[in-house]
Amino acid sequence: MELTLALAIGVLAGSGVYLVLRPRTFQVIIGLSLISYAVNLFILSMGRLRTDAAPILSGSDANPADYADPVPQALVLTAIVIGFAMTALFLVVMLAARGFTGNDHVDGRN
Amino acid sequence: MKLTGQAADTILTLMCTLPFVASVFMLALPKKTSSAAVWIAGGVASLLFVLTALLFPSVASEPLIYTIEWIPQLGLNLTLRMDGLAWLFSILVTFIGMLVVLYARYYMSPDDPIARFYALFLAFMGAMLGLVISGNIIQLAIFWELTSIVSFLLIGYWYHRSDARDGARMALIITGMGGLALFAGVILIGHIVGSYELEDVLASGSKIVDSPYYPVALILVLLAAFTKSAQFPFQFWLPNAMTAPTPVSAYLHSATMVKAGVFLLTRFWPVMSDHDLWFWIVTYTGLVTLLFGAYAALFQRDLKGLLAYSTISHLGLITTLLGMATPLAAVAAIFHVVNHATFKASLFMAVGIIDHETGTRDIRKLSGLRKFLPFTATLAIIASAAMAGVPLLNGFISKEMFFTETAVFNPNVFVNLSLPIAATLAGMLSVAYSAKFVHGVFFGKPTTQLETVPHEPPALMRRPIEMLVLICLAVGIIPGITMGPFLAAAVTATLGTQPPYYSLSVWHGFNLPLIMSLIALLGGAVIYVAYYRRLRHVDGVPLIRGLRGQRIFERMLVHLTNRWAPKVTRRFGTQKLQPQILLVVLFALGAGVAAAWGRLGNLPLPQSFDPVLGLVWLVGGISAIAAAQQAKFHRLAAMILMGGAGLATCITFAWFSAPDLALTQLLAEIATTVLILLGLRWLPKRTPFTDPVTLRIRFRRLRDVSIAVAAGLGAAVASYAVMTRDAPTVLADFFLENAYSLGGGTNVVNVMLVDFRSFDTLGEITVLAMVALTVFGLLRRFRPAKDSVERPEQQRMLGGGDDATGDRIASDFLRIPALIMNWFFPFVIVIAVYMFLRGHDLPGGGFIAGIIMSLAFILQYMAGGTRWVEERLRILPLIWIGWGLLLCLLTGLGAMIMGMPFLTSGFTYLYLPLIGRVPAATALIFDLGVFALVVGAAVLMLIALAHQSIRSPKAAGATQTRIRKEHDKWN
Structure with a gap:
């Protein structure tokens, strides 16, 4: 289980890194999205992997050991939304650069 | 009456806050309200003068200290400390400030922005007062920098003049560099002493001098003092700063700011002066400055230039005295600070009047002004006499003390001879330039080169000069009575011990x-006569023409900014993105490896394997790799594949007990896909295999693949290592135990977002709002590239060239899906509301509901086309964003009004008829804000992008109004 997720994070990060090193803007955007998947999963794994642990409290007298760690979840939740905003921003910057320079190279020169 | 305790503390606090408050207030005044500004500035200055004067009995024997704790653990406090020395400077600053306010009232032209002048003036006063009453040496350095910055603004007050801008910039660079040196110096001193409190530093005895760091600390402090007090070789900024309005020169460049340097030397005198290094550097820098300034002053044609060089010379005199490091010399130095301030400020004001009345400051055009300006002439003559050191005036007494100190026998032959000879020579020169000023301007034939006939200024404009000249006379005739107690207090504070015996008398x-004085007076007269006969028409300063600090400085500036900086940038920088990212990735990789090296230990073998999760990630991983491979030529495929990886991530969230994340991820994935789809149309067509794959490209790909593999491996190993270790549960336990009892919700993640960590959330949604607005702003000016303007192939194939083609496609070809999407609208909204309401207790909440709501809108756009939707629906995303942010802030402020910290949430249960018990936390209002903001931001981004399609065919030749109209429909 841990190994599966670790490999998944590795594959996502590796693909993302390869893409951000590419010269085309679209590649960089896809790459950043893949990296943000990897990072979000990595942050989630900070709370250790718990399958079938309750995420919702069943009463006020709860035993913390029965529940999934909420801290990384709260962090990742906002990270996902911010990631969406980041993708939007880069996309628009990419379009603006494309309009200005006439091509889609990251430096504006083919 | 001795003021102590709270009254004294209040006065000290007022001294360094009131000027700034008044300054900010004044900036808010309308530009032309001159009289209000004068009254405020005058009121503040007078009030502070009176308050400072009241403090004298309290500080005469021991310092007043008021500490406001800030970070006591680090020794960082706001300490206000006033002793006799600080008191003397404060009195100077407030008293002359008060006079200058009155003077400037008549000097400044009604066309100048008066309020700005007085606002800056007060800010400077505050900075200067803060500097002298700082009880913490870091605080001192900060106020020091503040004086540099405000003086920059004041020198550049007439910023439409290029000489004012240049002068201001030069002053800022020179004194600002000194300020940086001071900052380093005080940190070093604090390190040596072990405390940044001035009280501790002054009590440290010989600790600083004995330290091995002493030379460094000394050089740093001296750099600061010498730059600020215009000592050689940094003197050249002062004459260039004369482009400031004359009241500024009278205040900053005679009485206050340039004295900050000697104040600093005096402040650290007791703990730093007992060393040979101090003696040689300070004394001889002062001596060179003294001679240089006096010599250069004689050859100035601009009256303000003459006064500026004279100021340099007098500052050199004070520095020399401080350098001699004997108690009596220190007494003389402090005394001369006061004397110089009084006669030099009055002279500057007199020159201002001359300038104002005649329209010139060029001494060659002026003569015989005694006839036109009899009162001003008398006052200026007395002040000049004080500057020359004529008996019965204050300048004479301190200069006499200076001569006395230089004449003291010194075993070193060089010192023994150089000091008295240089002092006498400088005395002669100062008599000569004072004579030049008086004789050249006021005597001789009445000038005929003026366009107007000069008149005496309004009596009130002369009043400040009269006051100062009166002080010159009073101190000069009865020094013991007028200055005795104040000087004694300042000297006691400086020396720390009982002051040495000195006698203040004529x-x-x-x-x-006295013989030296007589030689100076007679010799000065001879020099002036010789100058007047032979050298009057000489251009520039003979003998040292080549020695122009200003030119060296400017050349250095040009080299630094125009030559070296681009060279360095070219060599070590790149504008290309790829090498930069490569460096970032390599650095991160290196840092990760360095951190993990040898600390990884033995990784345990995997304990369990879940085939289903394995299968999910087999698909997810292949998707990711395939996306990487396809992103260049098959963008749509790459996007779909990326979605596959995203879905695998989403499933993983659900798998590991994070339903909120799974929901958010799924929704964000949808929104991202729509977004990218909308953007894809504007990218250039790319067909595979058009470019030949060269060896270089092959190498580059191989290199990037290896880096990517290394990065992936690193990430995998790091995450595996983390996951197989025991987790600390402190944080998790706290939130799990308290989410219900304190936050009133069972969905801990949501409670954290809107309650425990709501301040973070506030920050995050602010970022979201900013991003959305940036996207909106960027797209408003969006111009597609030429090859993208044409209609997409698919639309052209359908025929029809009008704007509505896109919309028609939706209605013609997607009729059934469109109908379903239309009908979905209320349902999706209900889902959003449901997700929002249950968020506190079950998976959901503002973020999730917000994205769902925005998708409801987007679905309508997809179903009916842009025009169809906007004819029926007014969506105002900017309003949503604004209200969302406002709601969140108000929730936070509401808590503050109730007396609790910002964003504290309240919680209760409400009993509603029919519905029953409903949890009502203020966090719900906060979450509502989050919801509204997320809706607004997401919709704004999506619609702004969608709109490009309908305006694009016209974009190349579109008129601005047309574009406006398109936009106006939805914002």
Whole structure:
């Protein structure tokens, strides 16, 4: 289980890194999205992997050991939304650069 | 009456806050309200003068200290400390400030922005007062920098003049560099002493001098003092700063700011001066400055230039005295600070009047002004006499003390000879330039080169000069009564011990200093006569023409900014993105490896394997790799594949007990896909295999693949290592135990977002709002590239060239899906509301509901086309964003009004008829804000992008109004 997720994070990060090193803007955007998947999963794994642990409290007298760690979840939740905003921003910057320079190279020169 | 305790503390606090408050207030005044500004500035200055004066009995014997704790653990406090020395400077600053306010009232032209002048003036006063009453040396350095910055603004007050801008910039660079040196110096001193409190530093005895760091600390402090007090070789900024309005020169460049340097030297005198290094550097820098300034002053044609060089010379005199490091010399130095301030400020004001009345400051065009300006002439003559050191005036007494100190026997032959000879020579020169000023301007034939006939200024404009000249006379005739107690207090504070015996009187008998004075007076007269006969028309300063600090400085500036900086940038920088990212990735990789090296230990073998999760990630991983491979030529495929990886991530969230994340991820994935789909149309067509794959490209790909593999491996190993270790549960336990009892919700993640960590959330949604607005702003000016303007192939194939083609496609070809999407609208909204309401207790909440709501809108756009939707629906995303942010802030402020910290949430249960018990936390209002903001931001981004399609065919030749109209429909 841990190994599966670790490999998944590795594959996502590796693909993302390869893409951000590419010269085309679209590649960089896809790459950043893949990296943000990897990072979000990595942050989630900070709370250790718990399958079938309750995420919702069943009463006020709860035993913390029965529940999934909420801290990384709260962090990742906002990270996902911010990631969406980041993708939007880069996309628009990419379009603006494309309009200005006439091509889609990251430096504006083919 | 001795003021102590709270009254004194309040006065100290007022001294360094009131000027700034008044300054900010004044900036808010309308530009032309001159009289209000004068009254405020005058009121503040007078009030502070009176308050400072009241403090004297309290500080005469021991310092007043008021500490406001900030970070006591680090020794960082706001300490206000006033002793006799600080008091003397404060009195100077407030008293002359008060006079200058009155003077400037008549000097400044009604066309100048008066309020700005007085606002800056007060800010400077505050900075200067803060500097002298700082009880913490870091605080001192900060106020020091503040004086540099405000003086920059004041020198550049007439910023439409290029000489004012240049002068201001030069002053800022020179004194600002000194300020940086001071900052380093005080940190070093604090390190040596072990405390940044001035009280501790002054009590440290010989600790600093004995330290091995002493030379470094000394050089740093001296750099600061010498730059600020215009000592050689940094003197050249001061004459260039004369482009400031004359009241500024009278205040900053005679009485206050340039004295900050000697104040600093005096402040650290007791703990730093007992060393040979101090003696040699300070004394001889002062001496060179003294001679240089006096010599250069003689050859100035601009009256303000003459006064500026004279100021440099007098500052050199004070520095020399401080350098001699004997108690008596320190007494003389402090005394001369006051004397110089009084006569030099009055002279600057007199020159201002001359300038104002005649329209010129060029001494060659002026003569015989005594006839036109009899009162001003008398005042200026007395002040000049004080500057020259004529008996019965204050300048004479301190200069006499200076001569006395230089004449003291020193075993070193060089010192023994150089000091008295240089002092006498400088005395002669100062008599000569004072004579030049008086004779050249006021005597001789009445000038005929003026366009207007000069008149005496309004009496009130002369009043400040009269006051100062009166002080010159009073101190010069009865020094013991007028200055005695104040000087004694300042000297006691500086020396830390009982002051040495000194006598403040005019007549000390016929002794060596008196002979030196007489030689100076007679020799000065001879020099002036010789100058007047022979050198009057000489251009520039003879003998040292080549020695122009200003030119060296400017050349250095040009080299630094225009030559070296681009060279360095070219060599070590790149504008290309790829090498930069490569460096970032390599650095991160290196940092990760370095951190993990040898600390990884033995990784345990995997304990369990879940085939289903394995299968999910087999698909997810292949998707990711395939996306990487396809992103160049098959963008749509790459996007779909990326979605596959995203879905695998989403499933993983659900798998590991994070339903909120799974929901958010799924929704964000949808929104991202729509977004990218909308953007894809504007990218250039790319067909595979058009470019030949060269060896270089092959190498580059191979290199990037290896880096990517290394990065992936690193990430995998790091995450595996983390996951197989025991987790600390402190944080998790706290939130799990308290989410219900304190936050009133069972969905801990949501409670954290809107309650425990709501401040973070506030920050995050602010970022979201900013991003959305940036996207909106960027797209408003969006111009597609030429090859993208044409209609997409698919639309062209359908025929029809009008704007509505896209919309028609939706209605013609997607009729059934469109109908379903239309009908979905209310349902999706209900889902959003449901997700929002249950968020506190079950998976959901503002973020999730917000994205769902925005998708409801987007679905309508997809179903009916842009025009169809906007004819029926007014969506105002900017309003949503604004209200969302406002709601969140108000929730936070509401808590503050109730007396609790910002964003504290309240919680209760409400009993509603029919519905029953409903949890009502203020966090719900906060979450509502989050919801509204997320809706607004997401919709704004999506619609702004969608809109490009309908305006694009016209974009190349579109008129601005047309574009406006398109936009106006939805914002």
